[in-house]
């Protein structure tokens with residue numbers, strides 16, 4: 001058996017670094033192969049539900065995350081045509097006492113750098129950049145991983161944490177390109193003192209302005225110093241694109257019917273970064289022998305539940321726990337791991353699509369949405385997210 005060899009992780013994003021960190025906490029060696037010339041993250045804010053905070057505890061990074069994150073007071077859904085408040089979910093203390101963990105928002109780069117620093121302090125982790133994994137081959141007791149510069153790495157297993165366009169997934173599942181949703185996200189960050197006065201009453205909240213075939217989300221980031229803006233609309237114009245510059249005129253044309261508060265915010269930004277949003281239909285065949293998938297490589301999802309990074313970290317913790325439990329028996333751990341995760345990840349993938357429909361509803365569907373979600377709510381304000389944020393979700397891999 002070659003179980004003492006390092007585990008090779010393709011991809012040093014949020015999922016890959018979380019996996020390396022958790023394996024190291026368990027005393028296991030890994031080599032992280034990241035294609036980019038430097039470790040880093042693009043993009044702007046992401047939201048972190050209570051389930052993600054449980055993973056921070058396991059990864060032993062809670063203190064650093066709390067220092068750099070921001071803790072909003074509510075999630076509010078507004079109708080972007082009329083300005084009526086459709087839904088309000090309390091965050092803050094009420095949510096924390098319900099779930100035992102808080103709700104935070106963080107800059108992606110901050111989350112990534114906390115994980116990177118946590119990995120750099122562990123001798124068990126060998127971090128490599130400029131290492132573009134192109135292929136792998138299986139031996140009876142090990143895996144040989146090849147990178148574009150002709151180097152090879154031998155390990156006891158390979159974890160494909162190489163994101164939406166995973167090359168490892170192409171070899172394991174081979175289900176072609178991701179599904180292009182036709183939804184485009186424009187993202188930008190503004191210094192908090194440049195936010196228009198008309199938004200002042202929502203500064204402590206995560207606000208989602210839902211419009212016909214579009215929505216806009218805003219919230220404070222980085223200890224409250226920055227203001228994160230994400231505008232999403234439907235377009236058939238783009239097939240793919242990641243971190244490209246967006247066209248502000250196209251964006252304004254999609255939001256021309258939106259409330260003045262929304263349009264005033266859009267006008268504040270000159271440079272937008274654009275993402276074409278993709279996902280996949282859930283699959284469970286993440287593992288083949290000594291190779292498995294994690295994070296977006298395994299279960300890419302639309303961002304409407306704000307849960308992809310959390311799912312990647314849950315995968316990482318689950319996988320490391322199994323490797324430890326099976327005393328380094330990689331094939332057994334890799335075989336059991338998807339069984340513990342695919343139902344929960346699949347539920348997020350499918351529910352995220354449904355949330356997209358609700359956010360972007362138009363005509364009678366929009367009015368019905370406002371009626372059904374609106375009004376004074378009695379009972380548990382977290383009933384719809386209990387399965388995602390709660391500890392005992394009753395689903396494999398939950399909590």
Ligand SMILES: Cc1cc2nc3c(=O)[nH]c(=O)nc-3n(C[C@H](O)[C@H](O)[C@H](O)COP(=O)(O)OP(=O)(O)OC[C@H]3O[C@@H](n4cnc5c(N)ncnc54)[C@H](O)[C@@H]3O)c2cc1C
Pocket residue numbers: 010011012013014015016033034035036045046047048131132133134161162163164166167185275294295296297303305306307308309310311312
């Ligand atoms: C617009 C938008 C908003 C989002 N908002 C949220 C949110 O609010 N909350 C949340 O939890 N999630 C959110 N997400 C989802 C979240 O960002 C992802 O689910 C998460 O980043 C997945 O992490 P990952 O490590 O699996 O993949 P990635 O972050 O994509 O990392 C993959 C890494 O692999 C590297 N790589 C790729 N190919 C190779 C190769 N061949 N060899 C070596 N390295 C390779 C890449 O360079 C990258 O570093 C959002 C996503 C989008 C698009």
